[in-house]
């Protein structure tokens with residue numbers, strides 16, 4: 001029943017709504033430079049298994065860790081029992097997330113006792129959660145990493161520290177149907193809460209020709225979906241020259257059959273980029289634009305450099321340019337000094353923007369940031385932060401669910417991202433950027449066309465493909 005194509009482009013199938021409301025992790029730009037010229041790789045002759053739970057962003061983080069592991073010389077294996085090192089990259093979004101991880105950790109500690117698995121690392125949102133120290137003790141986990149320090153895995157697998165080896169000019173993972181291409185590293189902003197400028201340094205933009213060459217090479221070797229990556233991709237600009245991110249995106253969109261980009265900063269996002277998303281056949285109609293707060297007072301305290309009305313105007317331009325597109329954001333609740341009135345402003349913005357998904361974070365003090373210093377003076381108590389967190393999450397979920405339901409009945413061209421899972425359904429993405437479960441045996445990188453028959457707050461459900 002399924003026919004596969006290379007994708008006719010989005011003119012065919014765009015109508016609009018949502019993806020996932022996710023607690024947790026989103027991309028930090030980066031890939032990993034080879035761990036040392038010459039000599040024997042530290043993982044040579046060894047095996048590693050990475051198991052990923054949760055959202056696309058976790059998938060991306062796993063991709064970064066996968067590169068570290070490959071650079072260290074490990075061969076990747078599918079099964080725990082074949083692996084020397086196991087990395088569980090976890091998601092905290094579901095209520096039973098920790099229990100699910102416990103199941104895996106139990107199995108792994110048994111395999112460790114039997115001498116099969118040597119080392120276990122727990123990363124991602126469960127690694128960042130307060131239960132992680134109890135899990136570490138109970139299951140004898142060797143390394144626990146949160147969502148902001150996954151680069152520390154490098155040392156764990158025997159590579160020099162990430163910062164030492166990281167350069168912007170890196171090859172992607174060739175041969176995969178989807179690939180991340182880093183276009184810039186570092187960040188020139190100084191958001192109060194954020195550790196990125198400290199660990200990644202100032203912005204460095206990769207030359208356009210280098211990006212385009214890599215995209216060409218990837219497409220030539222079978223890649224069908226390219227995601228341009230960076231902490232603030234829309235801040236990309238030529239060192240000498242007038243070209244901006246919009247020009248780069250247009251070039252890449254001419255080379256690759258399917259393109260997305262993340263993450264953007266509202267102060268850099270040009271209207272012409274938003275319009276380009278609507279115009280170009282090959283750009284997925286999905287915008288991730290972190291707002292962080294709806295309160296101008298908090299935005300100032302965070303040093304974000306824009307007011308909430310400016311953000312709203314950007315969203316209006318996006319919705320007009322890409323009427324069926326999907327919009328996601330990042331929101332921090334409980335930043336030091338946040339009052340109930342500030343929180344209300346955030347809820348109002350969430351209502352106004354009708355996000356299709358959001359990564360909601362409770363403020364967490366990062367040592368060395370201004371936010372951490374402020375937290376020692378005007379911290380928001382955890383019970384209040386938790387209440388605000390749930391309120392924002394529910395508000396986003398409400399709009400996401402509403403928008404998702406409006407998709408029911410439409411016929412969509414779906415790009416298959418992950419092949420058939422245990423329940424017989426593959427996981428795909430529409431041109432509007434919606435995540436879809438679809439009953440098909442089509443392989444990752446192929447397209448199917450199917451009618452949307454159901455919708456949840458995080459995902460759409462399609463029927464049997466019609467082609």
Ligand code: 5AD
Nearest residue numbers: 193194290330331361362363364366
């Ligand atoms: N506390 C909470 N959330 C944070 N983020 C970054 N630093 C912190 C922190 N200290 C969130 C922001 C950012 C995303 C990558 O992570 O929302 O956009």
Ligand code: SF4
Nearest residue numbers: 187189191194196231
């Ligand atoms: Fe961090 Fe702000 Fe830079 Fe984003 S823009 S990486 S939040 S400092």
